[in-house]
Amino acid sequence: MDHFIPLAIPNFEGNEKKYVDDALEQGWVSTGGAYITKLEKDLAAFLKVENVAACQSGTSALHLSIVEAGVKPGDLVLVPPLTFIAAVNPVRYQFADPIFIDCDDSFCMDPDKLEAYCRDQCEIKDGVLFEKSSGRRVPAVVVVHVFGNMADMERIMDIAKRYSLKVVEDATEALGTYYLTGPYAGKYAGTIGDFGAFSFNGNKIITTGGGGAITANQTETVDHLRYLSTQAKNDPHYYIHDEIGYNYRMTNLQAALGVAQMEELPEFIRRKQANFEAYRAEFEDFDLVKLIGFRPGVCSNKWFYSLEIDRTRIHATMREIITALEGKRIQTRAIWGLINEQVPYLRDRAYQLEKAPYYAERILNIPSSTSLTGEEISYVAAEIKNLLRELADHEN
Numbered sequence: 250m251d252h253f254i255p256l257a258i259p260n261f262e263g264n265e266k267k268y269v270d271d272a273l274e275q276g277w278v279s280t281g282g283a284y285i286t287k288l289e290k291d292l293a294a295f296l297k298v299e300n301v302a303a304c305q306s307g308t309s310a311l312h313l314s315i316v317e318a319g320v321k322p323g324d325l326v327l328v329p330p331l332t333f334i335a336a337v338n339p340v341r342y343q344f345a346d347p348i349f350i351d352c353d354d355s356f357c358m359d360p361d362k363l364e365a366y367c368r369d370q371c372e373i374k375d376g377v378l379f380e381k382s383s384g385r386r387v388p389a390v391v392v393v394h395v396f397g398n399m400a401d402m403e404r405i406m407d408i409a410k411r412y413s414l415k416v417v418e419d420a421t422e423a424l425g426t427y428y429l430t431g432p433y434a435g436k437y438a439g440t441i442g443d444f445g446a447f448s449f450n451g452n453k454i455i456t457t458g459g460g461g462a463i464t465a466n467q468t469e470t471v472d473h474l475r476y477l478s479t480q481a482k483n484d485p486h487y488y489i490h491d492e493i494g495y496n497y498r499m500t501n502l503q504a505a506l507g508v509a510q511m512e513e514l515p516e517f518i519r520r521k522q523a524n525f526e527a528y529r530a531e532f533e534d535f536d537l538v539k540l541i542g543f544r545p546g547v548c549s550n551k552w553f554y555s556l557e558i559d560r561t562r563i564h565a566t567m568r569e570i571i572t573a574l575e576g577k578r579i580q581t582r583a584i585w586g587l588i589n590e591q592v593p594y595l596r597d598r599a600y601q602l603e604k605a606p607y608y609a610e611r612i613l614n615i616p617s618s619t620s621l622t623g624e625e626i627s628y629v630a631a632e633i634k635n636l637l638r639e640l641a642d643h644e645n
Contacts, residue, residue, distance in 0.1 A: 250628045256580040257452040257553070260619045263513045268505040280479065282501025284508055291511045292447075292462055295425075296437045300471035301464045303499035303507075304478050307421035307448025310463040311391070312339035313474050313497060314444035317465070318389045318415040320345050325380055327366065327390040327414070329358050330587045331605040336393050336419045337588050348380075348387075349589045349599040355544050356555075356584075356608060357400035358392050360408060366600050367412040378412050389415040394423035394438045396614075397454075397521075397552030398543050402441045403431055409442075416442030421461070424454055425518045425550035439464060449503075454517050454552050454619070455510035457503035518550045520619045525551040527623060528615070531630035537562060537637040541612070555584070556613045556633070562641045570613060570636065577632045584612035 272284055285303050292301040304310050320326055322344035328337045330349040340347050350366060353359040371378050371387055378387040390409060392400045402418075409416045420426070420439030424447055427437040439445025449460040465471050476482075481494025499507075525540075532540045538556040543549040558570075567583040574581050587609050589599040616629055 250578055250625065253578045254580065254616050254621075254625050254629060255618060256582055256614065256616055258618045258620070259451050259456045260513070260517065261509075264509040265506050268509050269502060272501050272505040277501040279500050280498035282504065284501045284504035285499055288457075288499075288504040288507045288511065289462070291508060293464070295511065295514065296440050296445075296464065297435070298440050298464050300468040301462050302471050302475035302478060303504060304461050304463060304497045305499055305503075306459050306497075307419075307446055307450065307461040308335045308339065309478070309495065309497040310421075310446035310448070310461040311336060311417065311419060312342055313463055313477055313495070314417040314446055314465075315339045315343055315345075315389065315391075316477065317444065317470060317474055318417060320389055321386070323385060324389075325383075325385050325387045327358075327363065327387065328588075329391070329393050329395075329605075330589045330599060330602060331356055331585060331609060332393045332395060332419070332588070333421075333585055334588050334591060336391055336421075337594070340391070341593070346385075347588075347594065347597050349594075349597065349602065349605075350390075351600065351602045352395075352605045352608070353401070354604065355398045355400065356395035356541075356612075357398055358390075358405065359604070360401050360404035362601050363390065363405065364408045367408060367414075370600070371412070373413060376413055378414060387412075387414070389417060391417045391419055392442065393419040393421075394426060396555060397423050397426050397550040399423065399426050399428065399438055399547040399549065401544070402428075402433060406441060416444070418442040418445040420445050421448030421450075422453065422552050423550060425514060427548055428546060429548050430546040442466070444470075449507055449510070454521065454550055455507065455514050457499065457507040457510070460499050460503045460507060462499075517619045520621075521551040521617070522549075524617065524619075524621050524626060525554060527626045528554055528630065531627060532556070532634075535634050537641055538613075538633070552617065554615050554617045556615060557608070557611045558613055558637070560611055563637055565640050567610075567613065570640075573636050574632065577636075579629055579632055580616065582614045584609060584614060 423438035
């Protein structure tokens with residue numbers, strides 16, 4: 250291959266330049282303008298919800314969710330260890346602490362471990378969950394739909410109801426993923442819990458450069474989140490503020506890009522799904538890796554593709570594998586380092602972690618852009634297979 254194949258890059262095939270130029274010509278470039286309202290309405294229609302608030306990033310959407318969930322200093326919030334650290338940092342913004350709950354084979358939070366923690370480590374007093382050993386309140390859980398997979402929301406929502414937990418869905422990687430079957434059939438990731446956060450970073454399935462969005466299970470809650478995102482300004486003529494607000498509102502320039510991207514979203518999802526199937530065929534009979542699938546009963550956007558490396562036969566470090574593939578002009582990456590092992594969270598507790606550390610040592614993410622060609626997919630697969638065969642032979 251005579252060109253570099255990146256991991257995940259944005260795709261601008263539609264009206265992006267037209268709409269951005271229009272916003273520039275109108276002079277509406279900051280945190281006000283018709284494109285923001287248009288993007289919010291388009292997202293609400295796509296997600297089949299009443300109200301969506303656009304904001305500056307997925308992280309700001311998560312932070313607003315944590316604020317609105319009532320998380321206070323000294324609280325405990327249940328979070329995953331195997332995800333991007335931005336899913337957990339907003340807990341600390343509120344001067345609360347995380348409790349890390351293990352993942353299942355979808356990389357998403359394990360409902361069995363979640364239930365065990367609530368049942369065995371906690372107790373309910375006056376309708377509020379408290380950890381027995383510390384006496385600290387446990388008001389919320391952050392559930393991440395990793396790589397476009399869907400967490401087991403049927404189980405998680407049942408647990409949350411029984412234990413009085415607010416559910417923050419981190420759907421930053423799962424725009425367009427929805428249930429096909431069960432009680433949530435037709436419901437999209439980010440629309441099932443109390444809050445849903447989305448990201449439009451440059452590597453996501455659609456992008457506004459930066460940017461994000463937030464929804465909630467009540468339309469007036471979204472209105473309040475939008476209010477908080479604009480510095481909690483009460484009066485259109487005077488600078489009156491009754492609450493602590495944030496500079497979290499999306500700009501009109503970002504939204505103009507997003508409106509164009511939303512027009513292309515169904516096609517982007519179709520390509521992601523088709524590319525996954527192409528990779529599946531390429532790796533089907535190759536025994537040194539396993540292409541990780543997606544939850545049955547779910548239509549996933551298949552945002553990111555993951556290979557599980559056979560560590561009984563391949564002992565090279567992930568860095569060595571990634572570097573070797575860079576030499577073949579292929580960008581790959583390791584799955585995240587566990588958050589509970591990062592310096593800011595070394596003193597926080599992890600509950601029964603087993604699968605998270607297992608997958609942290611074995612997962613390689615491979616190119617997944619919507620602009621990938623069939624030729625590029627075949628090249629990536631062939632080079633990965635050649636490299637791993639060489640490594641396996643060297644070990645033997």
